[in-house]
Amino acid sequence: MAFEIYQDIGHDIIRIDTGMVREGLAACYLLKGGDDYAVIETGTHNTVPRILALLDDKGIGPGQVKFVIPTHVHLDHAGGVGGLMQALPNATLLIHPRGARHMIDPSRLKAGSLAVYGEQLFATIYGDVIPVEESRVRIMEDGDEVAVGDRRLVFYDTPGHARHHFCVYDPASDGIFSGDTFGLSYPSLTTENGPFILPTTTPVQFDPEALKDSIRKLLALQPERMYLTHYGCVEHPAVLGERLLSMVDDFVALAEDVASTTEGDALEAGLMTAMTEYLGRCLEAHGCQLSKAQLQTALGMDIQLNSQGLAVWLRSRAVS
Incomplete structure (x- = not known):
């Protein structure tokens, strides 16, 4: 179509x-x-x-x-x-x-x-x-x-x-x-x-x-x-809203976990890797079978932007 x-x-x-x-x-x-x-x-x-x-x-x-x-x-x-x-x-x-x-x-x-x-x-x-x-x-x-x-x-x-x-x-x-x-x-x-x-x-x-x-x-x-x-x-x-609320918490936990072992310029790259793996698992559980290449096509830009935003949030929280 x-x-x-x-x-x-x-x-x-x-x-x-x-x-x-x-x-x-x-x-x-x-x-x-x-x-x-x-x-x-x-x-x-x-x-x-x-x-x-x-x-x-x-x-x-x-x-x-x-x-x-x-x-x-x-x-x-x-x-x-x-x-x-x-x-x-x-x-x-x-x-x-x-x-x-x-x-x-x-x-x-x-x-x-x-x-x-x-x-x-x-x-x-x-x-x-x-x-x-x-x-x-x-x-x-x-x-x-x-x-x-x-x-x-x-x-x-x-x-x-x-x-x-x-x-x-x-x-x-x-x-x-x-x-x-x-x-x-x-x-x-x-x-x-x-x-x-x-x-x-x-x-x-x-x-x-x-x-x-x-x-x-x-x-x-x-x-x-x-x-x-x-x-x-x-x-x-x-139904979608409950999933969304849960995923906001998951994103925060993911970001805090990465930040506990990663510093400086490596933070954003670590967040991208962790988010890619997390979303891959979520999609598989949802019944959406994607290769790594297909996942990048579908969500690569969002993974990058989300990781950048989480990195900014972590750094702003650290200085507040």
């Missing part, structure tokens, strides 16, 4: 593959409420043409999109905000209080990524990061609501993955757009035992206790489904 860039997932929501790095890695969503629309997550600047092409194909005027809503300002979620806002004249950017300044002036976000990737790779992965006019930015506090036409969205502060993270509850679908708070679950790892889910501990603000509190906060809403950025809609979140 050919991969679908756009997928109607019901409840007047279309999943859009952002095209970042590979198919099936990152998603954003177009949500319809009456005659109005919202884009939740934007992907990177390179994703903007895909979103605009969908609007054109569906006969949706750019002026009908009322809100652009990244869950947090990491560039795989918010890198396309500025470019998209330029194309949507009536849209307001809804953003976490801690993230607003980075969308108005994204120079620090861009500089940090350029330092990591270099100009050529940054352009390939992210394209660019364009500022948003302050007058078009609206900060959303915990519990705030907006109306998208006849549809209501509720915003919840969910630190743990990042301090500038919120999640968005959609009562119409009884679903939550969870960003990175409710972890990662790639369809390619789904088996007869259901989706395989794992936490994301990306640098530099991972806080395990805050993350667990945020996961519990989402579960307390008793939603029917989660709309993950990585990747797509998953159901039965109560």
Whole structure:
């Protein structure tokens, strides 16, 4: 079956593959409420043409999109905000209080990524990061609501993955757009035992206790489904949430174990080795048989980012 860039997932929501790095890695969503629309997550600047092409194909005027809503300002979620806002004249950017300044002036976000990737790779992965006019930015506090036409969205502060993270509850679908708070679950790892889910501990603000509190906060809403950025809609979140909470604890124990025998520059490499082995065992128990090469293809980037985030957390804890 050919991969679908756009997928109607019901409840007047279309999943859009952002095209970042590979198919099936990152998603954003177009949500319809009456005659109005919202884009939740934007992907990177390179994703903007895909979103605009969908609007054109569906006969949706750019002026009908009322809100652009990244869950947090990491560039795989918010890198396309500025470019998209330029194309949507009536849209307001809804953003976490801690993230607003980075969308108005994204120079620090861009500089940090350029330092990591270099100009050529940054352009390939992210394209660019364009500022948003302050007058078009609206900060959303915990519990705030907006109306998208006849549809209501509720915003919840969910630190743990990042301090500038919120999640968005959609009562119409009884679903939550969870960003990175409710972890990662790639369809390619789904088996007869259901989706395989794992936490994301990306640098530099991972806080395990805050993350667990945020996961519990989402579960307390008793939603029917989660709309993950990585990747797509998953159901039965109560079951997945318990697994996720357990894995956060496992990640912490793994990190502490590696740190007890490893120092300095070897810490991150040790974490990557331990996490690869741990996830390999978890996948096997889940009924997903992967070779080492297949595991690296599916989760190699996440293993690296998670290990980097755990290393930052260990070092910050050591000096606090």
